[in-house]
Amino acid sequence: MTDTDRLNLRAQTASVAVALILVTAKLWALAATGSLSVAAALADSALDLMMSLGGLAAIRYAARPPDDDHHFGHTSAEDLAALGQSAFIALSAIAIAAAGVLRLGQPAALENEGAGMAVMALSIGLTGALVFYQSRVARRTGNRVIMADRLHYVGDLLPNLGAAAALYASGAFGLVSLDTVVALIAAVIMLIGAGRIGAGAWNALMDRAAGPEMIAEIGRIADDAAGVEGHHDLRTRTAGTRVFVNLHIEIDGTLPLSDAHEIGEDLRRTIVQRYPGTDVMIHHDPV
Numbered sequence: 001m002t003d004t005d006r007l008n009l010r011a012q013t014a015s016v017a018v019a020l021i022l023v024t025a026k027l028w029a030l031a032a033t034g035s036l037s038v039a040a041a042l043a044d045s046a047l048d049l050m051m052s053l054g055g056l057a058a059i060r061y062a063a064r065p066p067d068d069d070h071h072f073g074h075t076s077a078e079d080l081a082a083l084g085q086s087a088f089i090a091l092s093a094i095a096i097a098a099a100g101v102l103r104l105g106q107p108a109a110l111e112n113e114g115a116g117m118a119v120m121a122l123s124i125g126l127t128g129a130l131v132f133y134q135s136r137v138a139r140r141t142g143n144r145v146i147m148a149d150r151l152h153y154v155g156d157l158l159p160n161l162g163a164a165a166a167l168y169a170s171g172a173f174g175l176v177s178l179d180t181v182v183a184l185i186a187a188v189i190m191l192i193g194a195g196r197i198g199a200g201a202w203n204a205l206m207d208r209a210a211g212p213e214m215i216a217e218i219g220r221i222a223d224d225a226a227g228v229e230g231h232h233d234l235r236t237r238t239a240g241t242r243v244f245v246n247l248h249i250e251i252d253g254t255l256p257l258s259d260a261h262e263i264g265e266d267l268r269r270t271i272v273q274r275y276p277g278t279d280v281m282i283h284h285d286p287v
Helices: 003-033 036-062 077-103 114-140 143-174 177-205 212-224 257-274
Strands: 229-237 241-253 277-287
Touching: 003 036, 003 114, 003 143, 036 077, 036 114, 036 143, 036 177, 036 257, 077 143, 114 143, 114 177, 143 177, 177 229, 212 241, 212 257, 241 257, 257 277
Parallel strands: 241 277
Antiparallel strands: 229 241
């Protein structure tokens, strides 16, 4: 396991720990307040815990080297986990939205708003600290699982802030209906997030090509490489956090085999340096 893999695992383990703390705290807050917005925040944290655990398992599995049954590694495990997580998020959002619609006509009074607000403050503080740490790790490693997890927690800040505001409005002004409105907004945000996560995982599982900017940049690197007279048949596919690149380069057919090999290796190293984590296969075509 590389140092980058270990750093990713530490970040994802921190995500699991934070999610577990928040689930426990929000369970207590829900029992104390009966707030639907707290219930929405609890459901979101429970899904965070599931996603974080799935991401941790996927990162561990994806870090395994290629073997006899998986010649290209195990990185697609991350996409399988993300696809399942997106389905759970969508179902939970629908359940929260249904409960919110049923309560719209008969808003329920809340209790112990102060205790609920304290838990929401704890949630906002821990989530903000986790997002800061994940941002640092993502900048260093470029891991898409960490990036996705970070974006999800950034999205969590709004429901948590909304739940705190709803509890305050209920205690200070008696506006109990705001709790239901916040829950419905949180459900919509969760549905949008589930759609994005699911679409990204589906595209990766279907071997979708890398982004056009990356493909164009790799082509430019190949054209500028010393000893390369041209390139063709540049193909890419994504799997988990890895991008597989296949590239044919045109080189002088009179060169010794060792020189031709070195030209290809120099190009491969340049591409990997520009896009860490890529798996590059180069074919040499004499001209």
